[in-house]
Amino acid sequence: MTTLELDVAVVGAGFGGMYAVHRLNELGFAVHAVEAASDVGGVWFWNRYPGARCDIESMEYSYSFSDELQQDWEWSQRYPTQPEMLAYAEHVAERFDLRRHISFDTRVVSATWDAPSRRWLIATDTDLRLSARFCVFATGGLSVPRVPEFPGLDDFAGDVLLTAHWPREPVGLTGKRVGVVGTGSSGIQVIPHLAQQAEHLTVFQRTPNFSISGANEPLTAEAVREIKANYPALREHARRSFGGSTIPINRVSALAVDEQERARTFEQRWHMGGFAFLAAFDDLTLDERANALAADFVRAKIRAAVDDPEVADLLTPRDHPIGSKRICVDTGYYETYNRPNVSLVDLRAEPLEAVTAAGVRVGGREIDLDVLVLATGFDAMTGALTRVQVCGRDGRLLRDEWADGARSYLGLMVEGFPNLFTISGPGSPSLLSNAILAIEQHVDWIGGCLAHLRDTGNVTIEATREAQDRWVAHVRSVADRTLYPRANSWYMGSNVPGKARVFLPYVGGVGGYRKKCDEIARNGYDGFVLAGADGRTPDA
Ligand code: NAP
Numbered sequence: 001m002t003t004l005e006l007d008v009a010v011v012g013a014g015f016g017g018m019y020a021v022h023r024l025n026e027l028g029f030a031v032h033a034v035e036a037a038s039d040v041g042g043v044w045f046w047n048r049y050p051g052a053r054c055d056i057e058s059m060e061y062s063y064s065f066s067d068e069l070q071q072d073w074e075w076s077q078r079y080p081t082q083p084e085m086l087a088y089a090e091h092v093a094e095r096f097d098l099r100r101h102i103s104f105d106t107r108v109v110s111a112t113w114d115a116p117s118r119r120w121l122i123a124t125d126t127d128l129r130l131s132a133r134f135c136v137f138a139t140g141g142l143s144v145p146r147v148p149e150f151p152g153l154d155d156f157a158g159d160v161l162l163t164a165h166w167p168r169e170p171v172g173l174t175g176k177r178v179g180v181v182g183t184g185s186s187g188i189q190v191i192p193h194l195a196q197q198a199e200h201l202t203v204f205q206r207t208p209n210f211s212i213s214g215a216n217e218p219l220t221a222e223a224v225r226e227i228k229a230n231y232p233a234l235r236e237h238a239r240r241s242f243g244g245s246t247i248p249i250n251r252v253s254a255l256a257v258d259e260q261e262r263a264r265t266f267e268q269r270w271h272m273g274g275f276a277f278l279a280a281f282d283d284l285t286l287d288e289r290a291n292a293l294a295a296d297f298v299r300a301k302i303r304a305a306v307d308d309p310e311v312a313d314l315l316t317p318r319d320h321p322i323g324s325k326r327i328c329v330d331t332g333y334y335e336t337y338n339r340p341n342v343s344l345v346d347l348r349a350e351p352l353e354a355v356t357a358a359g360v361r362v363g364g365r366e367i368d369l370d371v372l373v374l375a376t377g378f379d380a381m382t383g384a385l386t387r388v389q390v391c392g393r394d395g396r397l398l399r400d401e402w403a404d405g406a407r408s409y410l411g412l413m414v415e416g417f418p419n420l421f422t423i424s425g426p427g428s429p430s431l432l433s434n435a436i437l438a439i440e441q442h443v444d445w446i447g448g449c450l451a452h453l454r455d456t457g458n459v460t461i462e463a464t465r466e467a468q469d470r471w472v473a474h475v476r477s478v479a480d481r482t483l484y485p486r487a488n489s490w491y492m493g494s495n496v497p498g499k500a501r502v503f504l505p506y507v508g509g510v511g512g513y514r515k516k517c518d519e520i521a522r523n524g525y526d527g528f529v530l531a532g533a534d535g536r537t538p539d540a
Contacts, residue, residue, distance in 0.1 A: 001127050006030045008450070009122050009132035011111070013102045014042015015422040016138030016439040018092060019063065019102045023447045024136075033138075034124055036107040041089035041096070044082055047186070047238030048166040049375075049410040050193035052082035055185065055214065055274060055329035056434050059227045059243050062088065063372045069095065071228055079216045079274070080456070093354040103128055109470070110389035111135055113418060118459055120419065133459070134450060137385055138423040138439075141431045144383035146376050146496060152354040156372060163190055163375040172196040177368060179360055181352070183209055186324050188328040190375055192336045196292075199341065202367055204360065207346040207488075208280055208317040210298050211328035215273025239441070242509040245433030247276050254281035254290035266297040278322075285288035285323045285482050295322040305334035312337075314346050320487035326431075380427045380490040381504040382406050387468075392417035393462075405493075405502030409463035409471050409527060410517060411441060418462040421446050425477050429513050432491070441510070445517050449525065458530040467527025 009386050010020045013035035024031045036269040037045045054061050066464055073088060080088070093099050107125045114121050120135040145164035147153075153160065161171065163186040180187060195201045221245045229235060237246050250269075254262060262281075262531035269280035271272055277298075283290040300317050308313035317336060350363025359369035379386075390398035394415045401407065408414050411428025423442045424430035430438050432478055453461060479485055488494035492501050506513060520526045 001129055003129040004032050005232050006032050006130055006132040006321045008134045008136060009111075009120060009130040010136045010138055011108045011122075012042065012138035012140060012143075012384075013037070013040045013098075013104070014045070014138065014140050015063075015141075015436055016042070016140065016443065017063065017091065017102075017136075018096075018098055019439055019443045020136050020423065020446070021098050022096045023065070023443050024450065025101060026337055027447050027451055029450060031101055032130060032132075033102040034106045034122070034128070034130070035102055035104050035106050038104050040093045040102070041086045043142055044085040044089055044374045046143070046166075047164055048082055048168065048187065048195075049161075049190045049373075051189040051191075051331070052163075052166075052186075053189060053214070053216070053348040054080050054085060054247060057274075058084070059219070059224070060234075060238060060434055061436050062094065063440065064231075064446075066096075067231065070231055075088075075219055075224070077216055077218055078336050079214050079313075102207055108388055111315050111420070112389075113393055113420070114390045115379070115393065118419070119426070119510065133399055134192040134419045134421065136421045136423060136446060137388075137390075137425075139384035139388075141213065141218050141381045141424055141435075142378045143382075144379040144387060147374060148376050150352060150355045152356055153158055155357050156355045156359075157357045158359075158370045158372060161371060163187070163373065164378065169463065171371075173371060175199050176370040177280075177359075178202070178371045179204060179367065179369040179523055180373040180375060182377065183207070184375065185209075185326065185328045186377075187375035188330045188333045191342075192213055192330070192332045192372065192417065194373065195336045195342050198371075201342045202345060202369070203342065204347055204352060204362070205207075205285070205314065207319060208315050209325060209328050210295070211248070211330045211333050212270065212275075212277045213333075214331055215271065215274050216331055238434065239271070239514060240511040242511060243432070244429070244437040244510040246280050247417045249279040251282050252285045253287070254293050255283070255287065257281075262293060263297075264355070266294065269323075270297070270301065275327065278327060285321070288321065288483065288516035289485055291321040291323070298322060305441075309339045311344055314344055320489075321483040324485075325489040326491070363507060377495050378489060380493075380497050381431065382493075382499075383496075385425075386424065386539050390417065390420070392420065403500065405500040406504060407468055407472050410513075410520070411465040411506060412445065412517070413461070413528070415463045415468045417463045418460045426502075426504040427471060427506055429508070429510045433509055433510045438510065440516070441514055445521065448521055452521070452525070452529065456467060456530070457532050459533050461525065461528050461533045463528055465470040471527075473507050474508075476503060477508065478508045482507055 007029035008031045010033035013033045017033045019504040056078040110123045112121045123129040150403040179202045181204045269277045303312045353361045359367045386399040406426035408427040
């Protein structure tokens, strides 16, 4: 056994963990990270499926903490591909010499608060142990893939591939009969690519989703120059914005304009591509009638894109307000169904009964397959934290505390778990915003907090029950004022059987959230109890 004695243990070396290592190291803390993968990158390390691409623009979905980095790095496209994101992560690790602070191929299995020593004792699946004053979980919100329990899955004679754990070596699909289950963001991205390679592609769809074209394009030298010249101001704008980007929100109700103006605005936003569509008016995720107008516009686009009206009908979402599930951003998704080698199976009409050795049985008929691709989602936002045995004060287990829904103060700390921080935890804007910007805000706040504890002679910090209860109630009441809780989405935990239904992210906007976090810190960490080595608050 090797035990590292540290100030801070970081779990995960995706974009959150990498920046935590860099920032906390820069602040003079002894930091070490543990990562299950063999290298940095997190989601961008694992999700190597063909067509994987970020749904936020590259010039925004990137670190802002180093101006030299953002000036030097050259993004090639408006929406970065997975290989480009991974190359960027590798570059950052190299540039800031991060790998020497990270143990790869090592998975944290437990983290236990040792009250007498006021340290977190962390065990891994190797002989590495960590003993640290603080523990930062940077385990990502979409890092635990869900594999549905299809009867017979183990009997399938062909290959089963998960989009979320796609093999590193190239997968040959030419001449193969491929099936794909799942039509969320991952499915919608991979399907056009599978269709180009497979002899035949069968898409097994349970629920159709709204997808907007990403209108991806190469970045011109002029566009890059202009952004780089204005980077500090653009980043600041994103930090103060609602969604963590510079996408302009049209501050007008969809109901306040006439039909022509509305159609013109939707059309213009449709051509801008991606999330800009949801900002066509400022009440699309708040007002049912406004939302219905946007949804109708997209439904008409689906009918126009798909040749076969019956297929178009099956692809048309009707069970949730547009945007209440994370909108998908695609490249040629709906048009893929016009190809002769693609067929769509509606699992609502023909339920998936079993996977057999030869393929999949749906509605009593067999569909023969050589490869089955599962794009079936994640145990989002809490899955990575509840899978580790996190044991806090008085033997309290995080997974028990969260059994009826995640509870956290600001998505940063949990009552009963002193000195433990979660990056982009439930109750923070996290995945409802530009994730890298959200990560930077959390890491900077944690860095400020640890420096404050050091400067004031405190050794522990813990959220109070009252502050946490107030924040949880606030997160829920803000969500209830929107249309988000109306969908069976991973935001609600609805995609995981048995998971509590609670709206997990904070939908109050990243600008306001940042202000709140900063105010709390400025006021001496309102809602937290800080204590010195003797268990007392030194300045009390
Ligand atoms: P997802 O949105 O949860 O979609 C999972 C899909 O699998 C759904 O269509 C779901 O159908 C289907 N499914 C699950 N269990 C099933 C079962 N037992 N039988 C049949 N179908 C089943 O997951 P995802 O597509 O991986 O996306 C998750 C999130 O990751 C996204 O919302 C996004 O935030 C992120 N992501 C981003 C990008 C990007 O940046 N472009 C790409 C990929 C993912 P039901 O809806 O009926 O449950």
